[in-house]
Amino acid sequence: QVTQFAGIQTVIESVASARKVHFIDLAIRSGGQCTVLMQALANRQGAPIELLTVTAVATAGESWQQRIQETGKRLASFAEALNIPFRFNCVMVDGIRDLKEEMFEIGRGDTAVAVFAWNILKNFRAQAEGLDSLCGVLRNLNPCAIVIAEFEANHDATEFVERFDGAIALYGALFDCLDDCFDRSDGDREIVESAVGIEIRDAVAVEGEEERVYRPMRIEEWRDYFSRVGMMELEISSSSFYQAALLVRNFASGESCTVDRDGKCLVTGWKGTPLLSVSAWKFYRPVKRRLNPKRVV
CATH class of the missing domain: 3.40.50.150 (Vaccinia Virus protein VP39)
Structure with missing residues (x-):
């Protein structure tokens, strides 16, 4: 907001x-x-x-x-x-x-x-x-x-460890924010978590720029x-x-x-x-x- x-x-x-x-x-x-x-x-x-x-x-x-x-x-x-x-x-x-x-x-x-x-x-x-x-x-x-x-x-780093560390820093803070600002049963929180989950998998598990959905x-x-x-x-x-x-x-x-x-x-x-x-x-x-x-x- x-x-x-x-x-x-x-x-x-x-x-x-x-x-x-x-x-x-x-x-x-x-x-x-x-x-x-x-x-x-x-x-x-x-x-x-x-x-x-x-x-x-x-x-x-x-x-x-x-x-x-x-x-x-x-x-x-x-x-x-x-x-x-x-x-x-x-x-x-x-x-x-x-x-x-x-x-x-x-x-x-x-x-x-x-x-x-x-x-x-x-x-x-x-x-x-x-x-x-x-x-x-x-x-x-x-x-x-x-x-x-x-x-x-x-998420452009070729090394897995670098991408993993970056994802931990950003998304760890984001989920901590969601914990403080939303109830676990909140529908808006579920939508955000679902979208962010896809981005995390894309950042950490996908190798090669051509295969990534998000950059x-x-x-x-x-x-x-x-x-x-x-x-x-x-x-x-x-x-x-x-x-x-x-x-x-x-x-x-x-x-x-x-x-x-x-x-x-x-x-x-x-x-x-x-x-x-x-x-x-x-x-x-x-x-x-x-x-x-x-x-x-």
Whole structure:
């Protein structure tokens, strides 16, 4: 919640004066981050929102498609309650390399585009040229901000012992956090543990980069990569940082949770172990946006 709040607050600040906003979510899940954005747009002064478009991107599959459409219906109902003009799109692709600029219905020059990538880029990095392909598409969409959150881990080491030690440090702290913050019978905890279990097996038991499903990186490595593809880092604002720190203090186990700066980004940790980084980016030299009137649903 803390990192998600800081991330969406950065999006809110980046579209503060835009009357038309296109929010692209690469891992929408239940859409809680979208509801926070909607509330902020509904409450802002001086620049009423004319249209909010949310586009969810996911790989093809009936279960994913059904879940995303259900999320879209909930968001549409919430937008109606807030009196926000709203449109929801779902872009399904077999793999991230199949994603194309023309699949998005982006408005003309007055539409502000923001991208939200929550703990998902590690999946695309594991696909051959997947991350490079995604960055090429996003560059053409010319987003005002790309907000990224990723675990502070690296599973690229060829030696088993190095990967094992890294997994113990990160996931040990994460499970300790779950013990303090959730009951063992909590459904949300079961979902997190199931997902993390898959990542642990991928990090420790799978040999060879080509076979891994996840390839996370630490923030300094993400900075190297994004610099190579022509992106500049935006600063997570002091307001976002201090509000995230305030939110931590409201939790029962807040004394164990840390919120620190690493350059321009924010890093949350548990009892001194960095867990998740939140950073924001944009392209140095955006290309002229090409428009396609065809709508993809």
